[in-house]
Amino acid sequence: SQKIEQNSEALNIQEGKTATLTCNYTNYSPAYLQWYRQDPGRGPVFLLLIRENEKEKRKERLKVTFDTTLKQSLFHITASQPADSATYLCALTNTGTASKLTFGTGTRLQVTL
Amino acid sequence: DAGVIQSPRHEVTEMGQEVTLRCKPISGHNSLFWYRQTMMRGLELLIYFNNNVPIDDSGMPEDRFSAKMPNASFSTLKIQPSEPRDSAVYFCASGEGHGRPQFFGPGTRLTVL
Numbered sequence: 001s002q003k004i005e006q007n008s009e010a011l012n013i014q015e016g017k018t019a020t021l022t023c024n025y026t027n028y029s030p031a032y033l034q035w036y037r038q039d040p041g042r043g044p045v046f047l048l049l050i051r052e053n054e055k056e057k058r059k060e061r062l063k064v065t066f067d068t069t070l071k072q073s074l075f076h077i078t079a080s081q082p083a084d085s086a087t088y089l090c091a092l093t094n095t096g097t098a099s100k101l102t103f104g105t106g107t108r109l110q111v112t113l
Numbered sequence: 114d115a116g117v118i119q120s121p122r123h124e125v126t127e128m129g130q131e132v133t134l135r136c137k138p139i140s141g142h143n144s145l146f147w148y149r150q151t152m153m154r155g156l157e158l159l160i161y162f163n164n165n166v167p168i169d170d171s172g173m174p175e176d177r178f179s180a181k182m183p184n185a186s187f188s189t190l191k192i193q194p195s196e197p198r199d200s201a202v203y204f205c206a207s208g209e210g211h212g213r214p215q216f217f218g219p220g221t222r223l224t225v226l
Contacts, residue, residue, distance in 0.1 A: 032212035043117075043204050043217030044156070051212075089156065093212035099144045100169055101215060105155040 002027040004104040006090060012110045019080045021107045023073040023090035028102075030092040033066055035075050038087045038106065047088075048075075052095075080111045117218035119205050125224045131193040134221045137186055138207030146215060147180055147190050148204040156204070162188065163210055195225045 003026040013019050023033070031052050036044035050057045050066045050073070057064045063076040077084050089106040093099070118137040126132055138145050146161040160170040162182045170180070177196070182188040192199055202222050208215040 034212075034214065043206070043220050044215075046214035046216065049212070049214060097169075099146075099161055099163060099208070099210040099212070100158065101146070101212075102158065103156040 002102075004028070004090065004092065004102060006088075006104040006107045008105060008107070010108040010110055012112065013080055015081060015111055015113050017080055019077040019084070019109055019111070021075040021088050021090075021109065023075070023104055025071050025092060028071075028092055029095045030068075031095045032093040033064075033073050034091045034093075034101065035062075035064055035073075036089045036091060036103075038089060044089055044103075077109075080109075082111050082113060085109055085111050117205055117207055117216055119203075119218035119221050121221060122219060123222050123224075125226065126195055127226050128196055129194045130225075131191065132195045132199075132223060132225075134190040134203050134205075134223070136188045136190070136205030136218060138188070138205070139216055140186070142207035142209055142216070143185075144208045144210040144215075145182060145188050146206040146208070147188070148206065148217075149201045150204060150220075151201045159190070192223075195223075197225045199223060200225050 005024045034049045035047045038044045048064045061078045065074045087106040087108045091101045091103040120135045147159040150156045159172045160180045165182045180190045202220045204220045206215040206217040
């Protein structure tokens with residue numbers, strides 16, 4: 001069966017450290033993989049998109065890697081700040097499914113002082 | 114741009130009643146998505162439209178759910194009759210399709226008593 005797995009346990013890190021979140025998938029051939037941020041009581045907000053033929057994408061303090069052999073994406077936040085505390089969702093578009101986006105269950109990140 | 118607009122923000126109704134959720138996508142976006150989010154099941158795609166045409170409704174739980182998009186600037190999701198297990202946050206999102214980022218509305222929190 002198809003699965004998109006993210007660590008369900010919260011990730012607690014200290015301010016200034018790098019946070020690394022993992023997204024693993026099974027039985028998908030993703031054409032695109034995206035990361036979203038969701039704050040309590042709000043809708044998800046798009047952060048980064050990476051295509052199947054790309055290994056890495058960066059935006060300011062954010063970096064995403066995509067390894068189609070390992071079937072895994074890593075999402076890094078460098079120099080983390082308390083304002084980065086939120087739930088982070090990975091989502092993928094399977095090849096041939098055009099616009100359809102399937103989300104993982106998300107990982108809650110808590111950055112403490 | 115005002116972003117994706119959803120109404121109502123909160124809805125409390127009794128079992129058996131009809132519920133209609135409304136969405137106005139971002140102008141110029143040709144894809145519209147309806148999602149449901151619960152603690153147990155995460156964010157699930159219910160149905161999506163491209164150019165006002167329903168493309169994939171495989172996520173619609175049962176015949177009690179229906180969605181329409183009469184024009185490019187308006188969509189509805191209707192539940193009739195509603196049941197307590199329909200209680201969830203319902204998000205509408207819009208985008209330019211083909212794996213591109215999606216932009217979410219603030220959601221409608223539905224409680225069915």
